[in-house]
Amino acid sequence: MLTHFPHSRVGSISKKSLVVGTSPYRTNHDAPHWPPSSTLHIETQEDVEVRQQKEKAARLLSESIDRAIAAERAKRKKAQPVVRILLLGQAESGKSTTLKNFQLHFTPRAFHADAEAWRIVIYMNLIRSVNSILELLDADPDKISKNRTPSYTSLFPPVRQERTDRQEVTTPLSPPPRPSQTNGQRRPRTADGSFARGGLASPPPFGHSSPHLPPAHSHELRRLKLSLLPLKNVEATLNQFLETVPAAPIRPPESYSLEISISPKKQSSLFQTDVGADEALVADLPQLLKSAGSSQSISSDSTLSLKSSKSLKCRLTRRHSVAPPSRTSTEERSSFEKSARSPTTEPPSKPLAPPPDPLPSPTRITDILSSSLRRPPLVFKQGHDQVHLELAVRVRGNSTWKRVARTFGVSALVGGKRDVVRQVADQSSIISFDGSVAGQELTDRDFREFSAARQVIEACADDMKKLWANGEVRDLLRRHGIHLEEQPGFFLDDIERITAPNYVPATNDILRARLSTIGVVEHRLKMESGAESGQEWVFYDVGGTRPQRAAWAPFFDNVTAIIFLAPLSAFNEKLAEDPTINRLEDTYQLWKTICSNKLLASVQFILFMNKYDILVSKLRSGVRFERYVTRFKSDDKPLDSPEKVAKYMLAMFHTAHKKTSPKPRKLHAYLTSVIDTKETLKVLYHIREQVIVGHLHESKLV
Ligand SMILES: Nc1nc2c(ncn2[C@@H]2O[C@H](COP(=O)(O)OP(=O)(O)OP(=O)(O)O)[C@@H](O)[C@H]2O)c(=O)[nH]1
Numbered sequence: 001m002l003t004h005f006p007h008s009r010v011g012s013i014s015k016k017s018l019v020v021g022t023s024p025y026r027t028n029h030d031a032p033h034w035p036p037s038s039t040l041h042i043e044t045q046e047d048v049e050v051r052q053q054k055e056k057a058a059r060l061l062s063e064s065i066d067r068a069i070a071a072e073r074a075k076r077k078k079a080q081p082v083v084r085i086l087l088l089g090q091a092e093s094g095k096s097t098t099l100k101n102f103q104l105h106f107t108p109r110a111f112h113a114d115a116e117a118w119r120i121v122i123y124m125n126l127i128r129s130v131n132s133i134l135e136l137l138d139a140d141p142d143k144i145s146k147n148r149t150p151s152y153t154s155l156f157p158p159v160r161q162e163r164t165d166r167q168e169v170t171t172p173l174s175p176p177p178r179p180s181q182t183n184g185q186r187r188p189r190t191a192d193g194s195f196a197r198g199g200l201a202s203p204p205p206f207g208h209s210s211p212h213l214p215p216a217h218s219h220e221l222r223r224l225k226l227s228l229l230p231l232k233n234v235e236a237t238l239n240q241f242l243e244t245v246p247a248a249p250i251r252p253p254e255s256y257s258l259e260i261s262i263s264p265k266k267q268s269s270l271f272q273t274d275v276g277a278d279e280a281l282v283a284d285l286p287q288l289l290k291s292a293g294s295s296q297s298i299s300s301d302s303t304l305s306l307k308s309s310k311s312l313k314c315r316l317t318r319r320h321s322v323a324p325p326s327r328t329s330t331e332e333r334s335s336f337e338k339s340a341r342s343p344t345t346e347p348p349s350k351p352l353a354p355p356p357d358p359l360p361s362p363t364r365i366t367d368i369l370s371s372s373l374r375r376p377p378l379v380f381k382q383g384h385d386q387v388h389l390e391l392a393v394r395v396r397g398n399s400t401w402k403r404v405a406r407t408f409g410v411s412a413l414v415g416g417k418r419d420v421v422r423q424v425a426d427q428s429s430i431i432s433f434d435g436s437v438a439g440q441e442l443t444d445r446d447f448r449e450f451s452a453a454r455q456v457i458e459a460c461a462d463d464m465k466k467l468w469a470n471g472e473v474r475d476l477l478r479r480h481g482i483h484l485e486e487q488p489g490f491f492l493d494d495i496e497r498i499t500a501p502n503y504v505p506a507t508n509d510i511l512r513a514r515l516s517t518i519g520v521v522e523h524r525l526k527m528e529s530g531a532e533s534g535q536e537w538v539f540y541d542v543g544g545t546r547p548q549r550a551a552w553a554p555f556f557d558n559v560t561a562i563i564f565l566a567p568l569s570a571f572n573e574k575l576a577e578d579p580t581i582n583r584l585e586d587t588y589q590l591w592k593t594i595c596s597n598k599l600l601a602s603v604q605f606i607l608f609m610n611k612y613d614i615l616v617s618k619l620r621s622g623v624r625f626e627r628y629v630t631r632f633k634s635d636d637k638p639l640d641s642p643e644k645v646a647k648y649m650l651a652m653f654h655t656a657h658k659k660t661s662p663k664p665r666k667l668h669a670y671l672t673s674v675i676d677t678k679e680t681l682k683v684l685y686h687i688r689e690q691v692i693v694g695h696l697h698e699s700k701l702v
């Protein structure tokens with residue numbers, strides 16, 4: 001039998017009759033051996049043709065097997081049901097931070113590649129703290145006293161609540177009882193102008209006559225105020241860059257088909273493809289096509305048509321990937337939407353706050369840069385027992401902001417030259433650099449602005465530190481019950497580190513950065529390791545304020561699991577959007593509404609009893625849980641035990657789940673502090689297993 005070596009090595013000596021196998025020689029043995037036999041096998045032309053035919057057939061067979069394997073793989077991948085996870089909970093409950101944990105542990109490469117984008121948010125959080133302090137120092141006394149909600153007391157009041165006050169309250173979760181002497185009025189002062197002992201009311205107004213306040217700020221404080229003034233412009237600049245990123249349309253999961261035809265007359269289809277449910281791509285598409293000289297018209301909610309001078313026609317058609325909602329699901333959704341607007345069992349005592357101001361439409365970047373600060377001069381978050389300054393950054397509800405943020409990060413690092421930014425970006429693939437924001441070309445001036453912002457922050461570092469360490473400032477904050485260090489987005493203790501020239505956002509900084517979510521944002525995470533490597537999990541991260549909750553309902557279809565975030569530490573806080581409502585009460589009512597939803601009857605329920613670390617520090621500092629949740633009775637003196645409080649709340653959520661679920665369902669509850677990545681990792685592994693098993697079970701694959 002002939003031993004076949006790769007045919008490329010069979011040199012053809014003569015085209016006509018004989019082909020002599022060159023080294024290695026062909027032998028009539030079964031296998032080649034060394035040294036080669038001296039007997040040469042001579043192939044006739046006929047032999048060669050037969051052999052070549054055989055080789056061709058083998059090659060074709062091998063290729064068809066390869067194709068079949070690839071097709072089978074693709075089919076299996078397609079058949080694998082997508083895991084969809086919905087993150088729900090009120091604002092500031094930790095939904096986005098939980099998502100960051102999933103990204104950190106399951107898609108670490110993507111997480112670290114995004115790190116640079118968080119620099120701008122961290123800087124914004126820091127600058128907002130400083131600017132808020134400066135505004136506090138300058139604040140108009142009348143404005144401050146109006147902004148204070150009289151019934152809110154400091155987090156660390158002298159214990160003053162009498163037992164009788166508590167007995168008046170009958171609801172299980174009720175706001176703290178009001179001190180009788182306040183009730184909208186300030187407490188009387190003693191002859192020397194100080195507040196009478198034994199009770200609490202609104203803190204004294206800023207400025208003027210109060211003997212608690214120094215008549216004028218010291219020379220050093222005046223100097224600091226002046227030297228830190230440029231930070232206002234920096235805030236305005238960065239703010240506008242982030243807020244004017246256009247929003248992707250918020251739609252439930254579905255797919256799109258894109259059809260581009262060359263001539264509208266012939267209707268010849270040049271290109272037709274499934275865009276899938278890639279919201280970012282769909283959002284970018286009109287802009288991309290428009291920049292190619294097209295004009296666009298949206299004929300209906302679902303079809304976007306574009307025409308260009310070159311008679312190019314595009315149709316982007318929305319196709320529901322899930323069956324159109326049934327009557328029950330529509331009813332169920334609308335009932336959720338209704339209840340989402342008013343999730344408490346009792347109607348709220350005053351109308352809900354209107355939705356937040358619509359964000360401005362995109363304008364030219366250069367205009368943006370010259371515009372002034374849009375934020376109100378001093379933002380108090382109403383309704384907290386402690387006065388809460390808003391440090392959060394708001395961006396449009398999609399991930400496009402990251403492109404802007406990464407561009408900022410790189411240009412802040414390497415200086416304002418557009419070409420240098422492009423080079424660094426290309427080399428490091430930190431950003432997908434296209435030199436534009438919101439479809440508009442960034443100019444050299446824009447890049448200079450980015451780098452100037454970074455320089456101002458660096459130059460102000462020393463004075464920011466001095467301001468935060470200043471005794472007068474600390475005193476002012478303390479007197480007005482402001483605990484900046486307990487607020488999300490607090491970076492004043494890290495000024496030196498985060499303003500250093502070689503600073504790169506650390507994992508913990510990214511988790512602590514506060515960026516409020518607007519709308520519903522889809523995140524696709526492709527597992528980078530483990531048995532599910534390559535599998536895609538889809539997360540929906542929602543904005544948690546009350547006016548945004550009606551937008552959640554369309555995402556209840558086809559969801560695998562819900563992770564509900566209940567912030568345990570919120571028991572003594574009020575909703576920012578409605579200061580009449582206690583945050584724990586709101587979470588509890590929201591939980592019951594979600595549990596009772598029929599659309600979610602078969603969905604896996606995961607509860608994160610979150611912010612346990614803050615609960616512990618609050619209770620250790622002397623805040624009593626029983627003052628706010630009157631049914632909770634504790635013999636622990638003088639401090640409440642965090643374990644007992646957490647256990648009580650767990651039982652409360654468990655019972656509500658059991659009572660309100662449309663059919664029996666298992667609840668997986670965890671006590672979490674999602675800024676602790678190590679502990680959270682254990683929880684995530686557990687969830688991963690449980691979601692996969694439950695999901696396969698549900699899909700009848702096991
Ligand atoms: N100390 C502590 N901080 C937390 C914890 N969870 C979240 N945070 C912080 O709380 C802030 C708010 O968290 P987010 O994840 O942005 O809250 P959210 O639920 O997404 O809020 P919205 O997007 O407004 O609905 C962030 O600054 C987090 O760093 C926690 O367990 N402990």
Ligand SMILES: [Mg+2]
Nearest residue numbers: 095096516517
């Ligand atoms: Mg969020």
